[in-house]
Amino acid sequence: MASEASKRFSLAVKYQRLRQELTIAILIFLSVLLIGTVGYQVIEGWNWLDALYMTTITLGTIGYSETHPLDEKGRIFTIALIFMSIISIGFIVNRFTEAVVQGYFQEVIRLRQQKRLMEFLDRHYIVCGFGRTGRQVTAEFASEDIPFVVLDKEIEQIQQAEQLGYRAVQGDASLDETLQRVAIERAICIVCTLPSDAENLYTVLSAKTLSPNIRAIARASSEEAMKKLRRGGADEVISPYITGGKRMAAAALRPQVMDFVDGIISGANRSYYIEEFLIDSKCPQVGRTLNEARLRSQSGALVLAIRRADGTLLGGPNANTVLLEGDLLICMGTSDQLRQLNQILSPISERQPPPREPKSLPPKD
Known part of the structure; x- marks a missing residue:
């Protein structure tokens, strides 16, 4: 447990360190650029554009001729600027290479894509x-x-x-x-x-x-x-x-029952499915008995049990059982029967989103 925590911590620290060092490297380079520009303005008395140009070609080691002739102080400053540029650019290249090798940029892209996915x-x-x-x-x-x-x-x-x-x-x-x-x-x-x-x-x-x-x-x-x-x-x-353990015992004592139930739950038995339907306030069947709602005769689906809003479970409800708001119907039937039952409990006119369809349902005709 401690090793897992330290591993996660070290990974987070590594990316945090890389980001900080890359930021520092860029700031150092910009600082050298600023020092060079200001230095040429002060030492040589050049305007800011000439000073910036001279600093840029010096940092870039391009090798163009000097913008204006340099005196002794200017040359000494240029030598110091070259050393500073070598150190700063070397540090940037080193940090950038490590970031590429360690997959920092790929990780940043992955995290941004992940964040966008989470938003939806x-x-x-x-x-x-x-x-x-x-x-x-x-x-x-x-x-x-x-x-x-x-x-x-x-x-x-x-x-x-x-x-x-x-x-x-x-x-x-x-x-x-x-x-x-x-x-x-x-x-x-x-x-x-x-x-x-x-x-x-x-x-x-x-x-x-x-x-x-x-x-x-x-x-x-x-x-x-x-x-x-x-x-x-x-x-x-x-x-x-x-x-x-319970399932193994049931499989040993009641193998056919277990095969039937497992087939329905897992979808291996493509003939019948078990689904649950929530009775909300907009359901037209609220307040009716199962006999009055005629769910079985209209859809063919069988109501196995009803879970009341208070948690009470009614197994094998009879025809006189009243459907109440908040009830959860546990029903069994074919895919077509369950679709028909969904239409009865949540008509299209009510604009209720249908429950998810059972796994591997065949397409509607």
């Missing part, structure tokens, strides 16, 4: 950590064409993410400044897949402080960490070990 991000997802878990999350997002940005402190991970065509930003996800760089205030959800439970906790706390309404999903390595992350504001906490 809206309603996106933030994936913190590009390890094994983070890679799987981003692969799923990419397959469903979900806008997202990867955040990792390791430059190697960022380079690998960029090679895959992902937006990626290097930085510590637990810092407010880093989260603001990836437009946390406009993001829908943040997924914390960092290797340390402490880092995930700090990131969730920072994210919830900057954007209280953002949905935070975090990875945990133990049950104790899961409890702390929930207390820290995480909306969902997942332990790969606990979840993986």
Whole structure:
């Protein structure tokens, strides 16, 4: 952990030092140019244009003849000016060469392009950590064409993410400044897949402080960490070990059920999909029962469950269940059935943006 922090610090210090030294080199050169111009004006009594011209050809080592004949003091000053020019130009060339070799200019261009991309991000997802878990999350997002940005402190991970065509930003996800760089205030959800439970906790706390309404999903390595992350504001906490163990047990005890559910969730089963639909105040079905709304008969989609606004989950709702504002319908059906259900819940006249389509949906006829 300490070595990673020192590595990030040294990288930042290196670019900061290069920028400062390049600035100093340019200032030194301009100072020498100014000293030469003023010196010729004072020593030789030339006008500013002749003094500037003589200084320029001296610094450039062009070898043109003198503008006016020089006396002894002028020649001594010219010799000193030549030495100053050699030192200043040598320093500039040295700093510029190091900047090119170290990739400073490429890094500046990359950061500017990255900043422009961040300005256009809206309603996106933030994936913190590009390890094994983070890679799987981003692969799923990419397959469903979900806008997202990867955040990792390791430059190697960022380079690998960029090679895959992902937006990626290097930085510590637990810092407010880093989260603001990836437009946390406009993001829908943040997924914390960092290797340390402490880092995930700090990131969730920072994210919830900057954007209280953002949905935070975090990875945990133990049950104790899961409890702390929930207390820290995480909306969902997942332990790969606990979840993986449960799925392995379910696959052993109920293999057909697991195949069916996995196929629907992952999109491997192209016949049926599961989607969620939010009932807002403009939905014409608010206040109606499922029987009155006739969602099943009109669309063919099946309402599996309803999550109330207070968090209550109604599994297998019956015909008398009333649809309320803020309800989240969890529905299953074919791609056409889900599209039809979306039209029923959010008619075009209401100008409601449709939910994202399920992965690998065939095009409309």
